[in-house]
Amino acid sequence: MRYPDFPVLITQPMMPLIQQGIESQFPFVRLNEQADRAGFLAKEGARFKGLVTGQMAASDETLFRALPNLKIVSSFGVGYDLVDAKAAKARGIVVTNTPDVLTDEVADLALGLLIAIVRRLPQADRHVRQGLWLKGNFPLTDTLRGKTMGILGLGRIGKAIAQRAEAFGLKLAYHGRSQQADVPYPFFASLVEMAKAVDILMIIAPGGPSTRGIVDRAVMEALGPQGTLINVARGSLVDEPVMVEMLQSGALGAAGLDVFEDEPRVPEALFGLENVVLLPHVGSASVHTRNLMGQLVVDNVIALAEGRAPISPVPETPWPA
Helix, strand or coil: CCCCCEEEEECCCCCCHHHHHCCCCCCCEEEECCHHHHHHHHHHHHHHEEEECCCCCCCCCCHHHHHHCCCEEECCCCCCCECCCCHHHHHHCCCCCCCCCHHHHHHHHHHCCCCCCCCHHHHHHHHHCCCCCCCCCCCCCCCCCCEEEEEECCCCHHHHHHHHHHHHHEEEEEEECCCCCCCCEEEEECCCHHHHHCCCCCCCCCHHHCCCEEECHHHHHHHHHCCCCEECHHHHHHHHHHHHHHHHHHCEEEECCCCCECCCCCCHHCCCCEEEEECCCCCCCCCCHHHHHHHHHHHEEEEHCCCCCCCEEECCCCCCC
16 A cells, blocks of 8 residues: 555445555445445544535535544546535645546537537437438437537637637637637627627536626527527536426527536436427546546546646645645
């Protein structure tokens, strides 16, 4: 064991690469396997210096109080909305995530999802499999030609999506917290106004309280019955019941969804709709990319255990503090 003085608490089941990387090098405990979690934390919490977590378990002030010697929260995924980064900062805890290594994979998936919904690829596949081609050609579909896409959240992944969209000939616009000086696309301070101006709304902004429900009825009404909504960010950004209602009525044209409000529970009303494509949150889910993400989770813990700077601290907990 390389780091016997840096015990790590694992909050949830993790991919084998992470489990093996942590368990072979650190003293560890799996918190999710403790029958009396509160009792265990009260008795043993003070010995842990590292916390490994993901999108199934909250890491908040209550947990941090039970881990008074915690140094790092190493979170799997680029989104870390279940980690209270502000509370971590107040306690001198660094929070890390796994950005960059998944940028291209998510951007690829976003464009694939867009093409799938616009060109109706799942329906065309079904047309062949069900023998319907023998009875007639598949109906003509919509196109990306002449379309404008508005990107909600022009960060690293948003820019990678924009690069790919330009190659497809799409015109682009974006909405975010502020205008970016080095970006050539039109900026909209109002999300509603951008939705009015575009044909496709691509959602790739961070989750969390500040963006919850940001794509509301007004935004979707502005996008309209000819509009297409693509969400590869977090389900919490969209008012899901309103979206379902508008897709059913035709007030919103179509949606390609990789994320949902209460995963893995998806509104059953979506299952019968022909104007949606549904994916089970697979934006970064290739073997190649998930292995890179998992290794970064492990490497961040190793870096701190060795007294080095963590590789990917989140903005709220910069290094050095």
